[in-house]
Amino acid sequence: MSDADLMPQSLTDVAASLDALREQMDVVSKQVEMQGEIQLEIAKLLQSLHSSQQSIPEQIIGGVDACLKARDGDKLPVTKDVFSQLDARLSHLMVGMHTLKQVSNLTLREIRPTEQVVRVVFIVQSIPMWDALVGVYQAMVDDERFHPMVVSINHSQLGRGEFTGEMDVHKGLDLQGIPHLRMNVAPYDALDILRSLQPDVVFRQQQWDVPVPAGLRTNEITFARICVVPYGMGVLANPEAKNEEEEAYEANYDQNYHRMAWRVFCETEQTQTYYRSFQHSDPEKFILSGYPKLGRLLEERGQGEWPLAEPNGRTFRVIWAPHHSLAVHGAGFGVFHEMHADMLEWARSSPDIQFVFKPHPALDYSAPRSGVLTQQSYNAFQQSWSDLPNCTICRGDYAKLFDASDLMLTDGVSFLTEYHLFRKPLIFIDSGVHAAFNALGRLAERAAHRVHTFQQMKQAALDYKQGKTWQLEEEREELLNVLLPSPVPATRVILDSIFNGIHT
Numbered sequence: 111m112s113d114a115d116l117m118p119q120s121l122t123d124v125a126a127s128l129d130a131l132r133e134q135m136d137v138v139s140k141q142v143e144m145q146g147e148i149q150l151e152i153a154k155l156l157q158s159l160h161s162s163q164q165s166i167p168e169q170i171i172g173g174v175d176a177c178l179k180a181r182d183g184d185k186l187p188v189t190k191d192v193f194s195q196l197d198a199r200l201s202h203l204m205v206g207m208h209t210l211k212q213v214s215n216l217t218l219r220e221i222r223p224t225e226q227v228v229r230v231v232f233i234v235q236s237i238p239m240w241d242a243l244v245g246v247y248q249a250m251v252d253d254e255r256f257h258p259m260v261v262s263i264n265h266s267q268l269g270r271g272e273f274t275g276e277m278d279v280h281k282g283l284d285l286q287g288i289p290h291l292r293m294n295v296a297p298y299d300a301l302d303i304l305r306s307l308q309p310d311v312v313f314r315q316q317q318w319d320v321p322v323p324a325g326l327r328t329n330e331i332t333f334a335r336i337c338v339v340p341y342g343m344g345v346l347a348n349p350e351a352k353n354e355e356e357e358a359y360e361a362n363y364d365q366n367y368h369r370m371a372w373r374v375f376c377e378t379e380q381t382q383t384y385y386r387s388f389q390h391s392d393p394e395k396f397i398l399s400g401y402p403k404l405g406r407l408l409e410e411r412g413q414g415e416w417p418l419a420e421p422n423g424r425t426f427r428v429i430w431a432p433h434h435s436l437a438v439h440g441a442g443f444g445v446f447h448e449m450h451a452d453m454l455e456w457a458r459s460s461p462d463i464q465f466v467f468k469p470h471p472a473l474d475y476s477a478p479r480s481g482v483l484t485q486q487s488y489n490a491f492q493q494s495w496s497d498l499p500n501c502t503i504c505r506g507d508y509a510k511l512f513d514a515s516d517l518m519l520t521d522g523v524s525f526l527t528e529y530h531l532f533r534k535p536l537i538f539i540d541s542g543v544h545a546a547f548n549a550l551g552r553l554a555e556r557a558a559h560r561v562h563t564f565q566q567m568k569q570a571a572l573d574y575k576q577g578k579t580w581q582l583e584e585e586r587e588e589l590l591n592v593l594l595p596s597p598v599p600a601t602r603v604i605l606d607s608i609f610n611g612i613h614t
Contacts, residue, residue, distance in 0.1 A: 228609055230258045231309040231334070233326060234290070235265035235275065237282035237506055238471040239315045239341040245406040246313070246339060247288070249601040255609050259307060260290040263300065266321045267475040273323055282506065293326075301325030309334045311608055315341050317367040328367045335372035337608065339402060342524045343593075344381050345551030357548045358384035373611065375604050377401035378592050380550050397607050400600035404593060407509045407531050414514030417502050418464045425464045425500070426575045427515045433522035434472035436480045437541040445521050445541050446473065447482045449564045450491055456568060457501050463575070466511065467495055467503045470522060517574055519567055526554045527593060530586050535559060535574045539567055553592060557585040 232247055234240055250256035262279040266272065276294040283290045291307075293300040300323055304312070312334040319327040328336070340362075347357035358364075363384045368374055374396050376382035385396045416427055430453060432446035446469075457465045478485040495501050504511055512518075518529045521539040527550075529536045538558040547555055559582065561567045574580075596603070 226255065226613065227257050228255060228311060228612055229307065229309045230256055230311040230313070230608075231304060231307055232258065232260045233263060233293075233304075233312065233314045233322075234260055234279055234283065235263050235315055235322060236341075236471060237279055240282070241406060241507065241509075242339055242341045242401075242403040243313055243315065244286070244288075245402040245601050246604055249605055253605055256605065259309070260288055261293045261300075261304065262290050263293045263326065264323060268321070268472055271475065297323035297325035299325070301330055304331065305333065310612060311335045311337050311372075313337050313339065314367070317362075317365040319365075319367070328365075328370050332370050335608075335612070336367065336370055337604075338368060338371045338374040339604070340377065340381075343377055343401065343527045343550070344384065345523055345527065345547055345554055347546040347548040347551070349545060351546070354549060355387075357546075358387045359548070360388070364388040364390060371395065373397055373607060375399040375402075375600070375607075377404075378550060378595055380548075380592065384548070397603065398595060399603040399607070400595050400598075401593065402600040402604065404528065404531060405599050405601060407512070407528060410509035411513055411532065413510055414512075415510040416464075416514040417466060417504055417511070418500065420464070425462060427464050427466070427517070428571060429466050429468050429511065429515045429518045429520075431468040431518060431520040431522055431525050432470065432473060433520070434470040434476040435544075436476060436482070437543050438480050438482050441543050441545070443521050443523060443541055443544040444470075444473070444476075445539055446477065447480060449539075449567075452564045452568075454491065454494055454498075457495070457498055461500055464500045465502075466515070467492075467501065468508060468511070469503075469505070471505070517571055519571065523551075526551070526558060527589070530554070530557055530589055531593075533586070535580055537561060537567055537570050550592065553585075553589050557582055557589045 230250060232243055234243075247258050247260065250258035260283060262276050262283060264273040264276040267275075276292065280290070280292055280294075291303065293303055295303070302325075304326065312331050314322065314326070314331070314336070316322070317338070317340075324330070344359070344362045346359055346362065348359045351357040363381075368385065369390050371391075372395065374385055374391075376385060376396055376398050377400065379398060382396050382398050385391075386393045418425075432450075433442075433444040435442040436444040436447050438447060453465075457463070474488075477483050477488045492503060496503060512529060512532050512534075515532075515534065517535045517537065518525060519537050519539065520526065520529070521541060521544075526536070526538060536558045538555060538560045540560050540562050542562060559570055561570055580586075
């Protein structure tokens, strides 16, 4: 008895459909090998594969449903063997599809543009993280060798929530005067739009796939040359590291996105070493460029804007920047839950100091889910804070805010390096249970005034308010020398590397 004889008719139809699709795919695969430089045909093939993938589950569900409805004494039961046969066919087909997609994608990626202009797409999921790439985008706008495009997408906060936020990204880009396409569509529709733009190069904001829609994940976008600029300075160590040689953190330096990338632009020599240490990629693709975000911040020095009015003259200006990873289960950077009430009382009793609450973008998500704060209590704090005449809340761009301030209080990560560019006192509140720093993080920590309690933090801030001299100038200079590895702007290194890599 054949395999087909074991299956009810409706599932036999599904199996036949899978076999037919597999045969069609094998034929097209050979065509791709022979005609690997026919870009349009490959694009059509990939769109066909997406449609087929989406229809397969519906076919199987429909077939099983028909069998269950038709079961009686004259019908064969739906047995484990039946499903095993279907699963084998489906697994074989999916492996073939994946292989064919990657061959096709990489063929597209290696096709040299017929024109000298390099088409670049920036996939934007977060306005706060856009600071890392906007300098590259603006440099391309001003460079006739490039045609940059921006698209706005939904994303999942920390990879745990619903896919939302495209409207916020759209509004943020509009405020910055940046033309963009809106990809507030189904995941694979977004991929079709991206493919229709025919980019030579694609930038995404994060290395993780889970927070972005399925159609824009790493294996789907390899038809273009993926380029990486980290969204934040890498200062954390592998928690399992036994020595400095093992402290490169896989999550930051060795995701699939890094492995499939065509170029990875490294902030410092140390981070370049971290990337290369995993030995999963050609080491030559890790380019020491410096960090374009720092260049953008430096451009804003001397152009500070403070968000609070000062009717009685210049006040002492403090930024409070809490991290999202609240230390509530024996690990984390954030101490917002421990000191937000004390901060509110300090601000209420100190009208001669102005405070800007600058939370990590993910704090709004993580605080109400921490187990120690509710959405109601978090909202109540923000309202009470905003009601004070000497307090406000700022989100989004912050270079001008940093420049206008006098001091920062933070328990976070990125600002531990970035705020030093403005050469002002930085007080780091150490939770005592945060993830270990790598060599760069330890250097940044040494350059900050470290405290452990609210009272220590408050006293240190008041001392600087009274004119205390910054005692860590040498440590700060050492850090800045590492953060700014070249007099050549990072954006210039990045643009030249991309253009020359494609056209030479």
